[in-house]
Amino acid sequence: MKIVLENLTKKFPKIDKKIKSEVIAVNNFTHDIEDGRLIGLLGPSGCGKSTVLNLISGLEKPTSGKIFFGEDDVTELPPENRGVGLVFQNYALYPHLNVKDNIKFPLENLRGKDKLTKDQMDAKVLEAAKLVQIENLLERKPAKMSGGQQQRVAIARALVKHPKVLLLDEPLSNLDARLRLQTREELKRIQIETGITTIFVTHDQEEAMSICDTIVVMNEGRIMQHGAPQDVYDHPENLFVAKFLGTPQINVFKGEICDGGLFIGKDKVMDVKPETASGNAQKRDVYVAVRPEGFVAVTEAESSEENLLHCDFIKMEVMGRDTSIISNHEAFDGTVIRAIIPSDTRPQFISGEVSFKLKPSKVHVFDAETEEAIRI
Known part of the structure; x- marks a missing residue:
């Protein structure tokens, strides 16, 4: 029927x-x-x-x-x-x-x-x-x-x-x-x-x-x-749907689009098309939402590469198949960042800072005012 x-x-x-x-x-x-x-x-x-x-x-x-x-x-x-x-x-x-x-x-x-x-x-x-x-x-x-x-x-x-x-x-x-x-x-x-x-x-x-x-x-x-x-x-x-779906909840950061890049705080994490910035504005305030499975932890030797997100390491939680890396960032709009990576790929040692590459398919960008999705 x-x-x-x-x-x-x-x-x-x-x-x-x-x-x-x-x-x-x-x-x-x-x-x-x-x-x-x-x-x-x-x-x-x-x-x-x-x-x-x-x-x-x-x-x-x-x-x-x-x-x-x-x-x-x-x-x-x-x-x-x-x-x-x-x-x-x-x-x-x-x-x-x-x-x-x-x-x-x-x-x-x-x-x-x-x-x-x-x-x-x-x-x-x-x-x-x-x-x-x-x-x-x-x-x-x-x-x-x-x-x-x-x-x-x-x-x-x-x-x-x-x-x-x-x-x-x-x-x-x-x-x-x-x-x-x-x-x-x-x-x-x-x-x-x-x-x-x-x-x-x-x-x-x-x-x-x-x-x-x-x-x-x-x-x-x-x-x-x-x-x-x-x-x-x-x-x-929209941001509501992104935050509602997914366990653990998606990680939301305050960011901006400018100079052909997507920035979270001082970190340029991704290249974007120039036309993504609205109108003639030099920058566009956005929310950057990253699924927990969208992080790839890199070693200390790789932490100086481009397009990385640098976070303050808090702790690791090993859950068998997966490992949660708990960290924080000045632009994070929440309590703690939770990144989930396969346990067999976790770094052997993490100091006071942890760096991540972001998987583009797991990164969602929303206008800071309307909270509607922006395709980058």
């Missing part, structure tokens, strides 16, 4: 006297979600991603804008008539019912021509349980199950009616790290097997990038950027 969100806006009335105007949770949100795709709504807490999900499901009505499922305008359609399956952060299972009855519950509420016989319901329950691999737990109560098993029950309950759209609102947040990894892989498998258009809300960028076909990065109710996860990571369109 293709979903079209057209100029969606959702405003909530002010509830605090200190707030002078309405709260805009979703602001002119426009996006097309292709049939059978798994899309991730990604952003910090309060950015509006769950509100978008609630608008699609019908739990909230938009202040303005339209929602289309295929060619049908469903903006005013009640939630129960939209054909959506919802999975929440808390599993919302009925503790007095066993797994079988929890999954069956949505089917028991069907009426008229959609009403099913007991045998038909049992068959659908077994089909959904097999899909999430809990068919051997049908007689168990939720209290006797792990968090991952309970989440699978919630997913099976959402799938049992064969929804047109599956909506997942931070479904993995209550699971430990190992279960999160396992369950997100299961979610991707289920989505591929069913072909259901799925919208996955999360603040965890690693989750979104690992399983989604497309990610939509949001902030303050607006779309900051959307696209294939790796494309968004490799080509952030």
Whole structure:
């Protein structure tokens, strides 16, 4: 099912006297979600991603804008008539019912021509349980199950009616790290097997990038950027997206473009095209953002070469495959610089200063005023 969100806006009335105007949770949100795709709504807490999900499901009505499922305008359609399956952060299972009855519950509420016989319901329950691999737990109560098993029950309950759209609102947040990894892989498998258009809300960028076909990065109710996860990571369109995606976080420096070079403090780190400077200005203030994997540590003998970034060494953290070099620089816009290099290439000795070459593909430059990306 293709979903079209057209100029969606959702405003909530002010509830605090200190707030002078309405709260805009979703602001002119426009996006097309292709049939059978798994899309991730990604952003910090309060950015509006769950509100978008609630608008699609019908739990909230938009202040303005339209929602289309295929060619049908469903903006005013009640939630129960939209054909959506919802999975929440808390599993919302009925503790007095066993797994079988929890999954069956949505089917028991069907009426008229959609009403099913007991045998038909049992068959659908077994089909959904097999899909999430809990068919051997049908007689168990939720209290006797792990968090991952309970989440699978919630997913099976959402799938049992064969929804047109599956909506997942931070479904993995209550699971430990190992279960999160396992369950997100299961979610991707289920989505591929069913072909259901799925919208996955999360603040965890690693989750979104690992399983989604497309990610939509949001902030303050607006779309900051959307696209294939790796494309968004490799080509952030603004400083917010660059800082939000990536673990550890990208390293941001105050810099400038002048005399045909990109400078961080006194260090010229890269050559640039002369036309990159704006207008007739002799220099252009910028932010220079470098991914942790974008540093190449050089030896003391090489530290006098051109186009190097010279930093004050703090310490090294050896993490097996990789090593983090922790350092600082007068132009750094943060606490400490974290450079990640392969452990087998780390320098044998580092004194009070460490020098880096920067990988051009991992360096992103943004205008200091607009924070929009500059291609150099």
